[in-house]
Amino acid sequence: MATVNIRxxxxxxxxxxxxEPDAPLLDVLRQDLGLSxxxxxxxxxxxxxxxxxxGGRARSSCDFPAWAAEGQDIxxxxxLAQDGALHPVQQAxxxxxxxxxxxxxxxxxxxxVGLLRANAAPTEGEVRSALDGNxxxxxxxxxxxxxxxxxxxRSEPAARPPxxxxxxxxxxxx
Amino acid sequence: xxxxxxxxxxxxxxPQLREWLDFSVDAVVTIxxxxxxxxxxxxxxxxxxxxxxxxxxxDQVRVAGVSTGSSPDEGVTSGSRSIQDSGGAxxxxxxxVRAAFxxxxxxxLGADPAGLEVARGAVGPGSGESGLSYWxxxxxxxxxxxxxxxxxxxxxxxxxxxxxxAPRIDLPDKAAGRPRFLHDQVLxxxxxxxxxxxxxxxxxxDGVDEADLPDGVVTQxxxxxxxxxxxxxxxxxxxxxxxxxxxxRWTVRESLPDEDDLKGFLLSQPTDDQPVVQxxxxxxxxxxxxxxxxxxxxxxxxxxxxxxxxxxxxxxxxDQVSVWxxxxxxxxxxxxxxxxxxxxxxxxxxxxxxGAGVYGHNAADDAAADAVLLARAVPGRPVRVLWTRPDExxxxxxxxxxxxxxxxxxxxxxxIRTWRQDVWSNGFVGRPGIGGEPRxxxxxxxxxxxxxxxxxDGVxxxxxxxxxNAVPAYDIPxxxxxRHRLLTMPLRTSSLRSLGAFLNVFAIESFMDELALxxxxxxxxxxxxxxxxxxxRRVIEEAAAMSGWAARARGGTPGESADGTGFGLAFARYKGxxxxxxxxxxxxxxxxxxxxxLWLAVDVGRVINPDxxxxxxxxxxxxxxxxxxxxxxxxxxxxxxxxxxxSYPILRFTEVPxxxxxxxxxxxxxxxxxxxxxxxxxxGAIGNAVADAVGVRVRDLPLxxxxxxxxxxxx
Numbered sequence: 092m093a094t095v096n097i098r099x100x101x102x103x104x105x106x107x108x109x110x111e112p113d114a115p116l117l118d119v120l121r122q123d124l125g126l127s128x129x130x131x132x133x134x135x136x137x138x139x140x141x142x143x144x145x146g147g148r149a150r151s152s153c154d155f156p157a158w159a160a161e162g163q164d165i166x167x168x169x170x171l172a173q174d175g176a177l178h179p180v181q182q183a184x185x186x187x188x189x190x191x192x193x194x195x196x197x198x199x200x201x202x203x204v205g206l207l208r209a210n211a212a213p214t215e216g217e218v219r220s221a222l223d224g225n226x227x228x229x230x231x232x233x234x235x236x237x238x239x240x241x242x243x244x245r246s247e248p249a250a251r252p253p254x255x256x257x258x259x260x261x262x263x264x265x
Numbered sequence: 266x267x268x269x270x271x272x273x274x275x276x277x278x279x280p281q282l283r284e285w286l287d288f289s290v291d292a293v294v295t296i297x298x299x300x301x302x303x304x305x306x307x308x309x310x311x312x313x314x315x316x317x318x319x320x321x322x323x324d325q326v327r328v329a330g331v332s333t334g335s336s337p338d339e340g341v342t343s344g345s346r347s348i349q350d351s352g353g354a355x356x357x358x359x360x361x362v363r364a365a366f367x368x369x370x371x372x373x374l375g376a377d378p379a380g381l382e383v384a385r386g387a388v389g390p391g392s393g394e395s396g397l398s399y400w401x402x403x404x405x406x407x408x409x410x411x412x413x414x415x416x417x418x419x420x421x422x423x424x425x426x427x428x429x430x431a432p433r434i435d436l437p438d439k440a441a442g443r444p445r446f447l448h449d450q451v452l453x454x455x456x457x458x459x460x461x462x463x464x465x466x467x468x469x470x471d472g473v474d475e476a477d478l479p480d481g482v483v484t485q486x487x488x489x490x491x492x493x494x495x496x497x498x499x500x501x502x503x504x505x506x507x508x509x510x511x512x513x514r515w516t517v518r519e520s521l522p523d524e525d526d527l528k529g530f531l532l533s534q535p536t537d538d539q540p541v542v543q544x545x546x547x548x549x550x551x552x553x554x555x556x557x558x559x560x561x562x563x564x565x566x567x568x569x570x571x572x573x574x575x576x577x578x579x580x581x582x583x584d585q586v587s588v589w590x591x592x593x594x595x596x597x598x599x600x601x602x603x604x605x606x607x608x609x610x611x612x613x614x615x616x617x618x619x620g621a622g623v624y625g626h627n628a629a630d631d632a633a634a635d636a637v638l639l640a641r642a643v644p645g646r647p648v649r650v651l652w653t654r655p656d657e658x659x660x661x662x663x664x665x666x667x668x669x670x671x672x673x674x675x676x677x678x679x680x681i682r683t684w685r686q687d688v689w690s691n692g693f694v695g696r697p698g699i700g701g702e703p704r705x706x707x708x709x710x711x712x713x714x715x716x717x718x719x720x721x722d723g724v725x726x727x728x729x730x731x732x733x734n735a736v737p738a739y740d741i742p743x744x745x746x747x748r749h750r751l752l753t754m755p756l757r758t759s760s761l762r763s764l765g766a767f768l769n770v771f772a773i774e775s776f777m778d779e780l781a782l783x784x785x786x787x788x789x790x791x792x793x794x795x796x797x798x799x800x801x802r803r804v805i806e807e808a809a810a811m812s813g814w815a816a817r818a819r820g821g822t823p824g825e826s827a828d829g830t831g832f833g834l835a836f837a838r839y840k841g842x843x844x845x846x847x848x849x850x851x852x853x854x855x856x857x858x859x860x861x862x863l864w865l866a867v868d869v870g871r872v873i874n875p876d877x878x879x880x881x882x883x884x885x886x887x888x889x890x891x892x893x894x895x896x897x898x899x900x901x902x903x904x905x906x907x908x909x910x911x912s913y914p915i916l917r918f919t920e921v922p923x924x925x926x927x928x929x930x931x932x933x934x935x936x937x938x939x940x941x942x943x944x945x946x947x948x949g950a951i952g953n954a955v956a957d958a959v960g961v962r963v964r965d966l967p968l969x970x971x972x973x974x975x976x977x978x979x980x
Contacts, residue, residue, distance in 0.1 A: 111500065118500050127449040128442025132571050133654040137910040140571055168442035181440045188432060188876055191884050192304025192622030193439030194446065194571045222918040226910060228571045229304055229622040230887030232921040234880070 099160045101126075102170025110157050117141045117152040119160070120167060128168035128197040132226070139225030142198035142205075143167050149205030151224075168197035171204060180204050183242035184235070191229030199225050203239040212243055273353030275299065276412055279337030283408040285358040286315065288399045292386065294321050297329040299339030300351040301593060302435060304622040305940055306877040307347045309433045313873050314352045317427040318359035318418055319399070320383035328434070331617040333599045341594035341696060343625070343760060345843065345938025348873060352936065360418040362399075365407050370397045421871055421932050428932075430876035435619075447591050447618035448575045452647040455577070456483055457499040458639035459506035461492040461513060462656050463710070465904040466755070467520035476512035478505045485509065486642050489712030493639045495648055519902040521755050528562055531668045531689040534751045539725040541732045541746040549682040549742035553674030557783055561671070561772035563966040565756055565898035566664040567913055572621030573652040574628040574661070578636035580644045585612045590633040591620025594696060598630050601697030602637055605708040624888070626759040628652060628661030630697045634705035655908035660706060663898055664761030665691035665720075665751075667731060669772035674743075679784030681795055683743040686773075688765065690731035691751045695720030695759035704759075719754040727841040734766035734945055737773050738838045739795035756900070762885070763944035766839065767892065770945025771952055771966065774835035778953045779962060788834050788953065789814055798838075800868050803929055804847040805836050807866030811927055812849035829854040830861075833953025839942035844869040845929075846942040848886070850922075850950035854958040857970040860890055860922040860951060865943060867926065870934035878939045882926045885943035891916035893948040897967050 097108045101124060110119050115134075120126045120143065129152050132140030136151035143152045144166040171178035180203045183189070190196045199222060206213055206221035213221065218239045227235070272280075279285070279299070286296045296315045302308040312326040329335070339351055363383060370388050371378035374395055382391050387398035399407070421428060438445040463470065470490040478485075478494070481501035486493045494509055496502035522530035577589040586608070592598045595615040603610040620629060632650055640648035652660075667690040674683040697704050700721055709717050723729035725748045727736030732748045781791035789809050796802050809815065817832045831854060836847040845868040851861045863886050872878050895914050899907035907913035948966070955973060956962045963976045 114500055122499060125451075126442070127444040127446075130446070130572065131448065131651070132573075133910060135654070135909065138571065138654075172441070177440065184440045185432065185436055188436065188880060190304070190433075190436055190439055191306070191880060192571070192619075193436060194304075194621035196439045197442045200440065219918045226571065226915060226917065228569055228624075228888065228915065230884030230891075230921075231880070232887060232918055233883055233924050236918075 095158065097157050097161050099162065100164045102166055108157070112156065112158040114157045115153050116143070116155040116157055116160050119157050120152060126167050126169055130194055130197060139198040139202065140195050142201040142225065144201055144205055147205065147208055149202045168200050171200070178204060179242040179246045180207065180239065183238040183245065187234050187238040187241060189231055189234035189238040191231050195225060195227045199227070199235050203242065206239070207243055207246065211246070215240060272357065272412065272414055273350045275337065275339045275350040276354035276357055279354070280411045282358050282362060282410055282412060284337045285355060286362070287408065288404050290327070291400050293325055293327050294319060294386065294399065295327045295329050296355060297336055298351045298355065299331060299337040300342045300347040301331050301595070301617045302619060303342070303591070303593070305881060306433050306874065307342070307351070308435065309431055310348060310873040310877055311352055311355055312434060313427045313431050314356050315359050317424055318356055319363050319386065321386040321399070323426050323431055325386060331595060332614065333595050334614045334616070338596045341597060343593055345839070345940045345942070348936045348938055352873065356418045357414065357416070358412055361412060361416040362407055364416045366399055366402060369402055369406060370395065373397060427873050428871070431874050433877070445619060446572065447577070447589060447620050448572055448651065450577060450589060450618060452577060452579070455647045455649055456495050456497065456643060457502040458493055458495045458636065458648045458650045459502040460635045460639070460650065460707070461494070461506050461510045462660055463490055464515055465517045465520070466757070467518040469516045471514045471516055473509065474512040474514065476508045478508055484642050486639050488638065489710055489714060491638060491707050491710040493635065495639055495643060499651065517903060521900050521902050521904070523902070524900050527564060527666045528560070528668055531666060531751065534753050536689065536749040536751055539748045539750070541725045541727060541748055542736050542744050544742070544744045546742035550674065552676040553682050554677045555783065556672060556674045557776070557780055558672035559776055559779060559964060561669045561768065561775060561964045563667050563768040563771070565666045566761060566892055566896050567658050567898050567907070568624055568627040568661055568761060569658065569913065569915060570621045570623060570627055573654055573657040574632035575620060575649065575651045576629070576632040576636040577647050577649045578633065578640040579647040580640050584608060586637055586640070588613070588615045588633050588637060589618050590615055590629055591618060591623065592629045592633060593623055593626065597696055597698045598633055601630070601703040601705055602634065604698065604701070605634070605703030605705055606637070625664070625761040626662050626696045628657055631661065631706040634707040638707050638711070658908045658913050659905035662695060662757050662759035665693065665731065665758040667765060667768040669735070669768055671772055671776045673776065673780055675780060675784055679786060681739065681741050681780060684737060684741045684745070686735050686746045687749060688731050688735050688747070688769065689749040689751070690765060691754055691758040692720035692722035693730045693758065693760045693764040694723045695757070717757060719752050720758050722748065722750045729764070731765040732769070733764040733840055734769040734773070734837055736841055738798070738801060738836070738841065739792070740797055741795070756898070762888070763941040766837065766941070766945045767889065767948055768966070770835065770837040771893070771948040774837070774946065774949025775952045775962065775964065778833070778956065792836055800845050800931065801836065801838060804845045804866040804868050805834070807927055807929055808834065808847035808849050808864050811866060811925060812851070812864040814849060829958055831954040831956070831958025833950045833955070833957055835946040835949025835953060837942070837945045839937070844937035844939060844942040846946045848943065848946040848950040850947070850954040852951065852954040852958050854955065854973070858894070858955060858968060858973050859920065860894060862923045863890065863925070863947060863950070865924070865926045865946070866929055867939065867942060868929040868931050869937045869939045869942070870931050871936050872928060873936065875928060878928055879926050881939045882943050883924045885940060886924050886926070886947045887916060887921050889944040889947035890922060890951060893951045893966055893968055895967055895969065
């Protein structure tokens with residue numbers, strides 16, 4: 092198949108990628124660049140497992156052709172940590188134990204990071220809406236909601252409206 | 266605390282201590298369970314059990330990957346039995362190893378073993394710095410022996426690692442996006458395979474026209490109606506498979522039932538009829554003054570794992586094959602592959618690598634068979650096979666459609682005296698190797714392959730198969746339960762989380778509300794009046810208290826809710842012998858049906874990782890809600906048509922309810938597992954809440970807005 096050279100910034104590094112122009116960005120990231128964070132789930136942009144940030148906005152990469160990535164700034168879950176420290180959303184996912192199988196986790200984290208960049212103090216309803224394109228089959232939704240709200244509270248305390256709901260951890264009765 | 270002298274079945278089958286752990290890495294204990302991790306958190310809990318009994322830090326425990334080449338054979342990771350079986354074995358093994366270590370250390374030190382303590386795997390600190398540790402003693406002396414049941418494990422009262430919430434050992438990789446899943450594995454020289462599935466379950470491949478395949482294709486594989494392609498990259502394999510699909514000529518037949526008449530389908534097929542319970546009480550039957558009867562159904566349900574199934578296989582030296590799979594049962598898979606391919610099982614090795622969440626027997630094993638068949642064409646090269654999303658939703662085994670027909674008799678005081686329950690279903694026991702058949706999809710498509718025969722269902726009991734939880738937990742003197750297993754199987758079925766319990770509990774708990782209404786009783790009170798088991802009563806009382814049941818928005822007549830809000834309660838003891846769960850649901854019914862909140866109280870006996878239990882119960886509750894409200898495999902007379910997340914919708918973030926879970930403390934009771942016990946009660950609670958909100962009983966799942974509207978219109 093005919094190939095083209097695509098130049099894009101991936102996780103802060105400029106990359107030149109030779110691939111078929113209509114190759115899905117997800118394939119390029121996983122197979123050509125060896126990134127495992129974006130996951131294949133459906134191939135048609137309906138599940139969110141493959142989400143990456145393109146120009147700071149979360150979107151599916153399985154139905155995003157490589158040619159459209161030319162000149163774009165792309166961030167995968169691997170590119171979120173700063174100086175060895177996890178992004179607040181990643182840390183909150185661990186703090187809330189907000190996963191079961193974890194296959195959808197990278198896409199969830201990316202969606203949440205995209206949301207928090209646009210809205211530092213989202214309501215629970217706004218988080219639900221922002222993550223609506225991310226499917227989870229294990230049923231970890233409540234924990235993920237708590238994690239995103241926790242990350243928002245941690246990273247932008249000044250931006251939170253007065254009286255904003257603080258996520259409360261579900262404790263077992265013992 | 267005294268322990269049962271019964272070994273876990275896993276330990277009885279694998280009695281050598283060395284099979285379960287070693288100290289080959291300094292300051293690290295490597296445990297080797299035969300149960301696999303697929304997101305349920307079981308490896309974390311097993312590590313806690315080992316750390317507790319050995320007196321090492323949880324951070325010192327590593328869990329070895331499961332492989333038929335190196336792990337104890339613990340069969341399939343299913344049935345919520347890992348903590349009992351694998352945990353029970355590891356607890357006993359580790360207690361014995363610790364006792365042997367202390368005896369050895371005491372002899373070297375000339376001390377009384379009872380006076381020594383172990384911390385982080387070494388004698389001390391209260392016993393002085395002896396320098397003796399699990400890693401300093403002769404490993405063979407500690408481990409080369411058989412398990413004895415006379416060594417007592419610790420009393421839970423002395424636990425410091427087990428019984429407390431521990432963070433999952435697998436989550437840091439997942440939050441960072443590091444390679445962890447089978448889908449991320451890249452083996453040296455790996456090629457990429459794709460399978461072109463038939464266009465329908467009943468289809469025969471007549472021929473393949475010449476296709477212009479892209480550069481990078483290594484070879485095509487055709488064997489009967491099994492058609493696949495191997496390429497240098499997955500992109501090329503996908504493109505080649507699409508062209509092959511266009512070039513393939515098939516004879517397709519209609520073989521599926523009428524999706525809009527599942528009841529008619531289930532009742533019209535030949536069945537194997539087996540009694541589950543027959544308990545006659547003529548005196549009680551004679552007290553019956555009124556009777557009720559109803560039928561409840563569920564459709565076929567798909568597993569819908571977030572990742573399409575994946576596998577890698579490589580053939581070496583002619584007849585030796587290595588397989589990497591996310592199967593729930595690598596040992597049965599090895600046996601089925603050997604049987605199906607006429608190989609010596611000793612020449613087949615299956616390694617487990619985690620995939621996305623698994624909720625029963627999905628397509629993982631089938632993908633493994635695909636990889637094995639394709640890789641045979643390129644000896645020495647590993648071939649990775651990845652399924653497509655449409656194939657995953659249509660070719661993997663399904664949870665069977667079911668019908669439960671119930672009738673009951675009440676006496677003058679409103680007590681249930683008689684109960685009949687008949688369950689029609691395809692079987693749930695269809696994993697590889699069951700009944701001596703490989704039961705692997707590709708092996709049914711190759712030349713000379715035979716269709717997978719109708720799935721079996723295990724021993725008819727309230728604990729297994731389609732009749733799991735078909736025996737009500739209530740005190741009913743005259744009881745008869747019968748299983749009707751279908752002997753035809755137009756849509757392939759096998760085990761899906763909770764098996765028949767999802768429908769049986771939905772049916773029983775819906776019916777209990779209908780009986781309560783007939784008896785003029787509050788649904789919670791009506792249940793308690795028929796329950797003498799104190800643990801059952803306790804979870805109902807807890808769930809009622811959590812949800813404010815007594816003071817719920819209205820205590821009035823069903824269907825007279827001013828604001829369209831409805832509350833429902835349901836209960837079951839999973840399998841009749843395992844964990845207890847009561848659930849309360851709150852739904853809102855206006856222009857659509859939405860589930861607002863769920864409250865669950867569970868008693869799962871002793872708890873190893875409380876947060877792990879909460880996670881499993883929360884997740885089970887949401888998945889059950891998704892099944893109950895949304896899910897239904899769609900098909901025409903030829904093929905399954907629900908092959909995307911649009912045509913097979915599951916509950917999304919904007920639709921999931923708030924979920925509150927409380928664990929009822931029961932430290933003196935054995936562990937029961939927690940992964941499946943919410944499925945039935947949540948469905949029952951939602952059904953009862955919908956009936957409470959709209960005043961009409963909807964007995965056919967899923968409870969979509971359209972289904973509820975249709976039922977109201979027909980009422």
